[in-house]
Amino acid sequence: MEQLQHKTAVITGGNSGIGYATAADFLAKGAKVLITGRRPEAVQQAVATLGGDVDSFIADQGKIEDSKQLAEYVRDRYGKIDILFVNAGIGTFATIADVTEAEFDRIMDVNLKGAFFTVQHLLPLMNDGGNIILLSSVNAHSGMPGASVYSASKAGLNSLGRTLSRELAGRKIRVNIVNPGPVDTPILEKAGVPKDAINIDHLAQRMPIGRMGRPEEIAKLVSFLASDDASFITGVEYNVDGGLSVHPLIA
Template sequence: MSTLQNKVAVVTGGNSGIGYAAAEEFIARGAKVVITGRNRQAVEAAATELGSGTLGITANQASITDSVQLANELKTTFGQIDVLFVNAGIGSFLPVEQVTEDQFDETMNVNFKGAFFTVQKLLPLIADGGSIILLSSVNAFTGMPGASVYSASKAALNSLGRTLSRELASRNIRVNVVNPGPIKTPILAKAGMDEDNIAAFRKKFAERIPLSRAGESAEVAKLVAFLASSDASFITGAEYNIDGGLTIHELVG
């Protein structure tokens, strides 16, 4: 499992959910891991739990200033990095007529603008032959009601991934996008849904998923770690759905 031995991997939003699971998987495969997040206490606690010298850095993906500071700290500590997993994201799920400008800006600032400038500011540190993975969502193309802004932010990420894969090919930096379907993460709770509504939401989707269940963060993490590794050395510009068959079921159903 040492396919990332001594590589330096950075995971934005690495203190919970898919980001935390990816950090665990990177460590299991031999990488040195840096996680970021907005909440200092949560980031430091997650880094301690992960162990293996994991470095926790407080950084808000929506802040370009934080991205610059993150780049400076990474340069001082490691010189260069090998893997960037842009995982941090938020969700706001409302009918289009109820979305406020502030809610629109917050979602876009984290999910797309923040992701873009995180890549831009860290790009000089990424070693030639490195890997960038962007966490998108099947919402980028499924058109779920109530997810207009979230879906648009993720569709923008998919477009960015395709463009970056061409722009960075000369440096042999591979860029790929992962599109999860319903995964058990804190995103719905952070969006303001209570436990009953979250359970109902997951039950509704489970009925539409051919595998009849939501996915686990660890399952997404294994795909991310594969794409980060040399095992995926001829894969770039690709988008991977990890959704229990939901997308193809929706297309043919």
């Protein structure tokens, strides 16, 4: 039987990268999927290539009003949902001296505040026994220079996940967190880091698996956590990072 049959899922930031790959995996496993995104043409394109039982809604995760409208749409169209994958996120890379207040707010608004209120607004629409997955990053625990704001936003998300796993336990809603390492998506280019500026070989050398991850490899874990096969798993963080976070004391 298909693992996510009879489940309805909302994925934020589903038009690209990990969100898109997860939408494809959820659909292949029998779920009904609603993806969100901020750029109508990119979202339409994703819907067209995903095919199957997929729907979309334009909502900027950095705008609280948009998450309210998303919840209204979901209520009117589906009534209830079973899975919420809060995936939309942006990166920024600058040392502390160069971070502006506007840039700090932009990252926090999308990655943390927006994620928080997306959960708050969709929670009344979740079936008891449903589940939430928060897409964080290994940066939540690392001390990567130049990533102070991004890392803090993700650390906040992991804290939120832990709290919610206890707060929502009475409704049997499971909450889990996924921390990818470097995955081959356009996120860095969108943050203004050109692809040829990233030293892929150097990155790969630091990972026992010896390469960057693929979006589909993150999607498979998300699908597992979203399914009833993960019925005894809540409040947990999973690093999916090719072993990056396992540091040898002596190289």
